[in-house]
Amino acid sequence: MTSNIFSQLRLDGTVVTEPAATAYAAADFGGVVGNRPLAVLRAGSITDIRTVLPVAAANDIPVVPRGHGHSGLGQAQALDGLVVDLTDMVExxxxxxxxxxxxxxxxxxxxxxxxxxxxxxxxxxxxxxxxxxxxxxxxxxxxxxxxxxxxxxxxxxxxxxxxxxxxxxxxxxxxxxxxxxxxxxxxxxxxxxxxxxxxxxxxPERVRRIKIYYPTIEALITNQRNLLAEGRFDFLQGEILPTGDDWVFMLDAASNYSPPGGPDERALLSELGFTASRDKIEDLSYWEFATRLDETVTYLESTGEWHAPHPWANLLLPDAKIESFASKVMDGLEQADMGASGLILIYPISTAAFSTPLFRVPRGSTVYLVAGLRFAADTMKADEMVAANRRWYDTAVGLGGTSYPTGAIPFTSADWTRHLGTKQETLAEAKDRHDPLNLFPRRFAQ
Ligand SMILES: Cc1cc2nc3c(=O)[nH]c(=O)nc-3n(C[C@H](O)[C@H](O)[C@H](O)COP(=O)(O)OP(=O)(O)OC[C@H]3O[C@@H](n4cnc5c(N)ncnc54)[C@H](O)[C@@H]3O)c2cc1C
The missing domain is CATH 3.30.465.10 (Uridine Diphospho-n-acetylenolpyruvylglucosamine Reductase; domain 3)
Incomplete structure (x- = not known):
């Protein structure tokens, strides 16, 4: 039936309906849920999308756009619907x-x-x-x-x-x-x-990257806060990394430059407790720095972890509550809870430049991103990790935090409503105007 509907259309791309050809669109990087679509449009042009959407609407087939499928919990999947895959539109x-x-x-x-x-x-x-x-x-x-x-x-x-x-x-x-x-x-x-x-x-042409490993989360957070206020680095992040039987807290900061000038390394390292025997300085081209994860991806592909489930939890916490949240999360946390190559990203972001209404962040001039990057060995472990993510989310909400809902935190329509807060009405109005029949499934409560 579905193949008949779409096979009449003249398209630059193709619509596929055979289960073998649509299976990839029922999967994502999260690897936790798998909702099979009826069909996938591999869009070859804007005209293809313009042609197919009214046909899907006329046949009550829900539509979900898909990029590279790096979502964590089916955000780009369409159960019994049409996935519009944009990955051939790359000009x-x-x-x-x-x-x-x-x-x-x-x-x-x-x-x-x-x-x-x-x-x-x-x-x-x-x-x-x-x-x-x-x-x-x-x-x-x-x-x-x-x-x-x-x-x-x-x-x-x-x-x-x-x-x-x-x-x-x-x-x-x-x-x-x-x-x-x-x-x-x-x-x-x-x-x-x-x-x-x-x-x-x-x-910039080049980047001086500095990694400093602190023994406590407090030391990392204190330094990150000071650095954020000072604006010393162009790039500011941090990670909680396993050390075997414990955790270490890494500042990851970088300063851009273009030769012949170079960064003042003494000034960059000043009062950060840098120790040559423990910490690291790298000098990279901007491209090498921007693509720094490629090496990790190659490693994870070699161990099979890149294709295993990834129940990731991305959260934003108010600055005033980050220590409290981190201590709750770290209390009794074992490496097995994160998986073999698991880690936690943790870094502050000033909210001064935030202006996107639907990017929901806690109140205050600074928020902390906490991203639990978990790697599950099997689906049973993945389910446990998803449940743990939900506990992290509930804790974060209790502290005034929000989710960055790309990962694998189960979200009901009521959660979406809470998440959107005062912006739900504006989104609902836009949806009524541009998609009154809910061709694109509505996530928040009606
Ligand atoms: C290894 C890894 C590292 C990551 N690092 C970061 C990071 O540093 N910072 C960060 O912010 N995020 C990060 N993410 C999360 C990632 O940015 C988001 O999940 C992003 O949405 C994935 O893009 P995608 O093309 O794979 O989108 P998909 O998973 O295909 O889609 C994501 C969502 O966007 C919708 N969508 C996709 N394309 C369109 C479109 N053209 N029009 C309308 N809606 C569309 C989909 O329906 C879905 O709801 C990371 C994810 C992974 C797997």
């Missing part, structure tokens, strides 16, 4: 001296490779660049420069969106702002981003 258009227009299916990796040819870079890059532009703009896009520039969704000039009626709509802060702000961080609930225009800035 980079209109690269100027301060902006770029890019197809939503392009990876950040391919975008950066192109902009660097002109000596330019997006302001915020996620740690891993294998995600799609449309995928991170539908979520938020946090990175080590977010303390300065906000998240990726705070750095968007305009979007081209196909809405449920099959129309292509250009939107920006001044043109159809309701649609623009419903798409950024909106997890594809009001349409499909097909292109984005992003601001660019001059890319």
């Amino acid at each position: 980079i258009h209109d690269l100027t001296e301060d902006s770029v227009t890019v197809d939503a299916g392009a990876t950040w990796n391919s975008l950066l490779a192109r902009t660097l040819q002109q000596g330019l870079t997006p302001r915020v890059l996620t740690d891993y660049l294998g995600t799609s532009v449309g995928g991170t703009l539908s979520a938020g896009g946090i990175g080590g420069t977010s303390h300065r520039y906000g998240v990726q969704t705070d750095n968007v000039i305009s979007l081209d969106v196909v809405t449920a009626d099959g129309l292509l709509r250009h939107c920006s802060p001044t043109e159809r702002p309701d649609l623009f702000y419903a798409m950024l961080g909106g997890f594809g609930q009001c349409g499909i981003i097909v292109r984005a225009t992003l601001p660019l800035m001059a890319a």
